[in-house]
Amino acid sequence: MKRRRRRRGPRIATKALEEALVKRAKKLRDDPDFLFPECQGHEDHFFKNKIKFERVSRFKDNEKKLAALTKWGDQLSRVFATSLQMALREEVPRLMSIDLGGKDVSIVYNKKARKEILVGVQYFDDPDLRLLAFGRIAKLKRLHLYSMRDGFVCTGKEDKPPSKYVAEVLAAAKCSLTKKGECHICVHCEKEGVPYLKITWITPKVEVMLCQSCAKNENTYINLTKRFLSFDPKTSFRVEVYPNFKCECEDGSALNEMTIPPREALARYLEGGMDDIEFIDEHMEHVSENVPASAGMILALGNKCYGDDTEAFLNALNPSKIERQALEYLLEDLDESIVVESATPNKILMMYWDIYGVDILESIVGDPDIAENVFEKGQWKKDTPAKVLKTAMSKAKKDQIESALPKYRDLPPVAAFADRIVRAYKAKGKKSALMEINKAQSSPDTKIKSVRYAFLLAFSAATGKEWQFSKEETDFGVFLKDYSEKLMEAEGDDYHDSLQELLKASGSTQKI
Ligand SMILES: [Zn+2]
Ligand SMILES: [Zn+2]
Structure with missing residues (x-):
């Protein structure tokens, strides 16, 4: 009993699949135009293809002729003939399974045709799969094609996504964005203090902005382009990350001008190798490590930028008295920016301890040899700068007392x-x-x-x-x-x- 049931399962599934394929083939036979994108506001780019389809259609009841046509002519016509064969026989020969990015798709094979075109034509009512039949044509003729749940549009040489297309792909994304004109933004982007991703679809001036906390493990660029075909979709977009620091300084933070991601990270993102969160994080890391020297010293902690206001930066760190003394000395000497997400005074000192440690200690104990000595001891014991400072401080105090007494x-x-x-x-x-x-x-x-x-x-x-x-x-x-x-x-x-x-x-x- 059990064995039989198990064997029946896949057969039923296959049967349903076969029926769907035949049904689709019949639909295409009755109206081949279903396959093609609708050319909006310009001459029909697929006119010639449709004429060829008509010629093939004349033999829709002639099995022998159809068999010949599956091997002859342009790719789309061959594949169309394969579909007409299916419609005529009302059954399908052996199915072939193709792995499309982890998804199995079954097709009727024609060894004289390319697989992706077979998939696109045999699943012409699937908004994702139908694009496969047009990849080459779109590149060759430099067309812009947009596939929607119901609708498939060609805007020719113009990159002009139907608003329905944009709405549909954004609705599929997990984060909720508000539409303002042609901008789709999360509520936080207009406030200071949260980095955000900004994707501009250049020609239609469509903007998508979402902040670090609204970003999900998705790739918004991939979402926007998953049903879009053009010669090179990347060129239609500008992708930036706005650091959006809250400025405690007067004339705006130079950090906020660092919106262009490094080439390598951008390429990886556009290929889908990173999600939005990773992309924003990586950019912020890039910002913190690559402040241009021309910007002078910039101090930033968390989401706030203090410019070169060391006092305000120190106050934000809330250091102890001795840590403040050390940091003041360090910042006076330091000629580079410090941009850190979160930090304790000790962490900041640690960043520069190897290079500036001895000098900082000397500024406290007032003697280069003692400073060197305390520093070395600290290194050896792997003490934190905060600990070493305390040691130096008590040593300094003791020395001071000793020198004040006979x-x-x-x-x-x-x-x-x-x-x-x-x-x-x-x-x-x-x-x-x-x-x-x-x-x-x-x-x-x-x-x-x-x-x-x-x-x-x-x-x-x-x-x-x-x-x-x-x-x-x-x-x-x-x-x-x-x-x-x-x-x-x-x-x-x-x-x-x-x-x-x-x-x-x-x-x-x-x-x-
Ligand atoms: Zn067109
Ligand atoms: Zn947000």
Whole structure:
């Protein structure tokens, strides 16, 4: 049972296909004009073909003569004779299957005729397939042919698509466009900030504009031309991509003038090798990488162009204080445009780090050797520029503090202890200072202990630690607190004097 059913399936399909072919052949026999495009506003370009068809038609009931005619005369006449054979026999011989871009089409074969003409004639009521019969003729005679759902029009040498044609091919596209005069546009193209594709059908002045977000995985050029035949359809169109940056600068962005896609990308698009989205994206990439030097420095982020306004560009990036300092230095030195879709300050720095990194760091630490050193370390550790900048910043701060304080060798223990605490505090803050204080926790020296208590008080960190000290030590610590605070604030010579005073106040007569 099952086997039989399975075998019957394809046979029924074939039967229906055969019947349709015969029916179509009969229709063509009764009115051969159905095959031809309608010449509008000019002399009939297919007059001679129609005369030839009439001659063939005289033998529509003569099987022998028709068989001869399938091998003789021009291509269209031969194929017409094949159809008349079908109509006469009311059945078809073996079918041949042809693959047309992934679609299987079955035809009755005539080895004396070209396949595409067989397809075009045997499917003359199919708006896509019928064009196949006229490809050569359109090229040879330089005709413009437009095939529609019902209608097939020739406008001769003029490229003048019927408005019905344009409406039909655009309606088949997935994006919804609004018609404004001869323009078909999406609602976003008139606003700034979204790149859009613009296809101009030059002679009829038909424009199609659709933006990046409305574009689909389709190729609008292919859609527009899929039922259009001419010598070279490409020459009828101008295809551009408008970057359409929102201008924060005064005299309009030079980026927005970059509407002509590179030759290679355009060729690929026109061949159907890219869809609209890919084409727009590729063009925007091209724009960001190919700003002409003549345009000077142009800074653009996302859909906004800031011209050469570095301040506005930096604000848009929202950098940290140190990143801003680095970027300011970079932008002042940089002689090229930065056009990026989305970016963090770090990403921008990364783009130029290899070349400008050392200079940027030098501008922060103020010393070429240190800059080089920090840079190399960063490269080795694969740190991000943002991280390296932080390292450089804290190194710079530490160096600055060190250079603001006197340098000592062989300080008396009490002075050395106080000095270590204050240097740690100035370089890295309270936490580091408390670590220095704790290091001396086991020292039995009562002077050290008093100084330790004094600093704990100065940092408001003494609470709960009183038990570590004797009554004398805490009393003395309270007395020394002012000296320690003064030392924390001092710099240069003042620091030296304050340290000496603290030492003296702790009961030492030593000179430092
Ligand atoms: Zn014509
Ligand atoms: Zn849109």
